[in-house]
Amino acid sequence: MKNYQEVSVQSLTTGQKRMSVLIIAIMFFVFGFVTWINAILIPYFKLAFELNHFESYLVAFAFYIAYLVMSLPAGYFLNRFGFKTGMMLGFFVMSVGAFLFIPAGAVRSYPLFLLGLFTLGIGLSVLQTAANPYVTILGDKERAAQRFSIMGICNKMAGIIAPLLFAAIILKPEDKEYFESILTLSPQEKNLALNGLTQRVIVPYGIVGVVLIGLGLLIKFSPLPEINTSEDGKSDLSDAKVKPNIFAFPHLVLGSVAIFFHVGSQVIAVDSIINYAQHHGLSFYDAKTFPSYTLTATIIGYLLGIFLIPKYISQLSALKFCTCFGLILSTGILFFNGEINLLGYHTDVSVWFLVLLGFANSMIWAGVWPLALSDLGKYLKIGASLLVMALCGNAILPMLYGYFADYMGLREAYWVLIPCYAYLIYYAFHGYKLRNWKT
Template sequence: MASSLPSGSVQTSNASNSGYGFALTSLTSLFFMWGFITCLNDILIPHLKGIFDLSYAQAMLVQFCFFGAYFIVSIPAGMLVKKVGYQRGIVAGLIVAALGCLLFYPAASMHSYPVFLFALFVLASGVTILQVSANPYVSCLGRPETASSRLTLTQAFNSLGTTVAPFFGAWFILNEAVLATASAQEKAASVQMPYVGLAAAFLVLAAIFAWLKLPHIEDEQEHDTTSNAVGSAWGYSHLVLGAVGIFVYVGAEVAIGSFLVNYFHELDIKGLETESQAAKYIAYYWGGAMVGRFIGGVAMQKIAGGKALAFNAVAAIVLLAITITQDGEVAMWSILLVGLCNSIMFPTIFSLAVTGLGRHTSQGSGILCLAIVGGAIIPVVQGLLADSIGVQLSFVLPIFCYAFIAYYGLKGSVPKHA
């Protein structure tokens, strides 16, 4: 999922921002890493489900703990970054993320699902701190008029991370040649070295960012004399409905991705007899979001954001209806194409929701970021549905999510103030 937690407007003390190519490249690597880590959960869910003999609802606690960190940690992370600065915030986030990865080692040794969940929460806490810290740098490293293109580029690398992660997980975690004769303890141990390697990558990045000389950034709210003005972002109905839109969008996208391996394993599809083979097809789901972002970036120069949002939501509903009523490869490719529909949704909902907020934009952005907790709630609800009516029929839940998004694009996004 390509998402970012904005930190308000920023300004740099440097007269010129040229010459920060290496810094921008390093920041782009962060977007790749948290996209990679987020998508790797889709591999962990079927793996841990089999190891610990979990129900679907219990397996979805992986996403509950991961995305719950966004809701719990985002405000403390903002306070931390305000105190220590953005660059030190990045270093702190990388170290916390590395610690979360390292916790997978004792979790596997102890053969404990609760310890795995705790490790995921710590890892996601580090990712949250990273997002709060890194986005302002991407905005300021260059000319203001090219900030949007830089953010688009970094989001593309986020999607690249989600596209590569399924192959990594299939090779190193769901390796059937190794797991076929392995005990439950040995299957749990298969996550140890991959996550130790990821911890090493996070620590290397932490060392790089501790060494880099990045521009000084100040929060313009410190100089904003209107920040204490009367009113609240909660008074704008299109912002409140936009928060609901972010909640159901992130929840639907994460829930669909979380069920793909188990869903494909259940479908009667020749050539997908193992979870490892099914896992590789997740790349089409997340890769579709990456391709759609480039297509949408061009198309939306001529198409209103609300209309484009509604069109993609309706297309997602049609595809989900097909995957519920069909089987085999038709059902498989229908659900994978939903990823293409997801591509423009997060940035479009976000931009429509903060339109016309004026001095309340920063508060509105914070509200929208807290709504990312939908990625923790909706997968668990779909897990409960899957346990009662089956995985295929459980995809009716995302249909309701996309129906609301279609309404928001056509009606709910019209700026209104109470």
């Protein structure tokens, strides 16, 4: 039995809906802060632990594989205890993951760092499972992409701030020469230097852990309502009654595959760009700003979405454009090269194609979620769990990229993006329509 009281979406006042959206927006900012900091952890740990590309992408794997492990259990947990209790516990679990960075940094243990990242991912999967249905149902379906764009701006703004803030805290002005000379040190001196590098993360993550505990308590005592997600429209309920389980909804299952490819390709674009920019002549100290450029391109896409959808274009048309543009840019990364000077950086043009992938990715999440969750009725929470589970694409696809980067080359490894965007094009043009597997 449920031990919490639900309310109907229709019973909420405009003020209550706006307050709920504001609370969820704050959560998306936290999601972005914790998530996109991996973009700088990957090259940072690559240096500190002397890893190859494949080993360094275990950072993304450990963090995002938690979604595969936890998302469906999170859906059932939220059904039993409600959103607010679930989100509070999600923040508490994330704080445990942050605190694990303290002993990991003290003893310079990469496996312990990975355990901390996995624990952070466990808590975040609960929060994502709870937050995304709110965005979908707190308003008209036709404007869901607008609301997701607002959440995306919060997420990506945090993604811009987090790596730069993290870098400002743990990196020093003299590190540019230090990183270049560290490999020339004697084994004992190098070991001491690398120990010092890993210990720099202790204080930042200790502070993050305390903040996460505070956020959990704030959510628990916030005015965020417990939404009755089964009331997704009368037609949805009647349709859901004849379906035995969530796997009887082709548009949902295919949508979860689309989310898998989308988030994986998005993380590759952000998390690989520092190493790729270094490969084309930039120092780590200069390349560390490029994830922020990619996320800024994503925010520009969100802002255009808010302005254009649905007044000038539909969210489906935006999805179709972004998936096709993503395939064009991925092809450009593979086949176009040449040095250019832009924003004070002299590097290969393909690095800027990678930056523009942020724009192409901007409206894909916002387009797929409403399409995949439509007509689910009572299955909405579990359906959302299936989509959140697909975030394990963030774990698996970067690992594939890292493997190919070691054995084929950094540019050639971006071939992994081609099937991702090809499938997303299929879903945007056809897959979302399917309501019966026989079709």
